[in-house]
Amino acid sequence: MVSTAIGVMSGTSLDGLDICYAQFEEKDSKWKFKIIKADTIPYSNAWENKLRNAIHLSAEELLELHSDYGFFxxxxxxxxxxxxxxxxxxxxxxxxxxxxxRPSKKFTLQIGDGRAIKIVNQIPVIYDFRSQDVLLGGNxxxxxxxxxxxxxxxxDACINLGGFSNISLLKNGERIAFDICPVNIVLNHFALQLGKKYDEKGNIAQQGTINNIVLEKLNQLPFYQKLHPKSLGIEWCNAxxxxxxxxxxxxxxxxxxxxHAALQISNIFNQFQVKKVLFTGGGSYNNFLIExxxxxxxxxxxxxxxLTIDFKEALIFAFMGVLRQNNINNVLSSTTGSKYDHCTGVIA
Known part of the structure; x- marks a missing residue:
């Protein structure tokens, strides 16, 4: 089976829209992929502000943005x-x-109406990949x-350094995954205060001084004592x-x-005795953090x-779409905590 798909990803760090066109081939129950074309489309200031402030909108305004963003x-x-x-x-x-x-309250919301995407492109669109899992008790x-x-x-493990760092790895033959800690969602916030979109290579952080009192308080936050599966959102950072x-x-x-991020990430590697780990996501360019x-x-x-650093998440959402189109399970309960493995995504 050979399929071609476009995966589209907007990360919590709002550095742009990742679009990845890839080919997937299944042979003898093994999958191969090839990234054919990919691009990151930066958001205009207007769109960045709209998305950043979406959390503060009224229900009516949010529905309007859901539609507008879908057409965008x-x-x-x-x-x-x-x-x-x-x-x-x-x-x-x-x-x-x-x-x-808010998985604890059985809801999550990703805006950008897939039906609008379908209307513009006249190609089947699969969207809303998270809601079903939350309804099934997952994260x-x-x-x-x-x-x-x-x-x-x-x-042995794959880690993504995006708005949040998350990891997936095999433990006793079972795939587990969870969010580790915030990364770019916080780094970009403070870089913006200095007139920069992000802290390139970690150069600004390298010039700052670690506040050990605050560092200790960060490391003692209850989230880090929780067992997996677990996930983070902007609300947690704000609180x-x-x-x-x-x-x-x-x-x-x-x-x-x-x-703080380096400590939390290395703690997980050491705890699970990870031998070989693949790093992707924008944070992989942060030399100071990697060091x-x-x-x-x-x-x-x-x-x-x-290509892999920048587009792995968009690639995998394209892959999830291929699995959904073929009614193959595309969510692992061992990683999200839902009741069972399942096949998810709304098809427009």
Whole structure:
């Protein structure tokens, strides 16, 4: 079986829209993939502000944004298809942009109506990948481990350094996964205060001073004592992280959260005795953070090519769409905590 799909991912760090066109082939129950074309489309200031402030909108305003953002996604994908001269596309799989994530209350919301994407492109669209898992008692996250399991099984673990860091790995033959700690969602916040979209290579953090009192409070947050599966959202950062870091200068906040992330990530590697780990996501370019993690663990850290770093999540959502279209389970209960493995995604 050979399928081609476009995966579309908007991360919590709001650094742009990742679009990945890939081919997937299944042979003897093993999957292979090839990233054919990919691009990151930066958000305009207007769209970045709309998405950043979506959490504060009224219900009516949020529904309007859900529709508008769906058409924006549709047009952006259409431009990508034209620009890259793509011909055969079996489906588009869209993650949408997360506004609310409250699995304990049985809801999560990713805006960007998939039906609008379908109207613009006239290609089957699969969207809303998280809600069913939350209704089944799961965290609705992380979902990417299904791709790690089928496409990146050569590594003992895969870690994504995006808005949050999350990991998937095999434990006693079973795939487990969970969010570790915040990364870019906090780093970008304090970089913005200094007029930068992000802290390039961790250079600003390197100039700051770690506040050990705040660092200790961060490391003692109850989330880090919880057993997996577990996941994080912006609400948790607003309640637990920013009140501690806002007392510091932006430079010292960057230095402190970088040290905190390096400690939490290396702790997990050491706890699970990870030998070989694949790093992807924008945080993989943060040399200062990578150096700090490397110094705290014996795990072999693999930084792949830039296509894999930048588009692995979009690639895996495309893969999840292919699985959904073929009625194959695309969510692992062992990683999300839901009642059972299941096949999810709304088809437009």
């Amino acid at each position: 996604l549709g047009e952006t994908i259409k431009n990508f298809i034209t620009k890259k001269s793509l011909q055969k596309i079996d489906l588009i799989a869209s993650h949408g942009h997360t506004v609310f994530h 609705g996250a992380p979902l990417v481990p299904i791709g790690d399991h089928h496409l990146f099984s050569a590594y 637990e992280i920013f009140p501690l870091l806002n007392k510091l200068s932006s430079e010292d906040a960057l230095a402190t959260i970088t040290e 700090k993690i490397t110094a705290k663990t014996t795990s072999e850290i693999i930084i792949p090519d830039s």
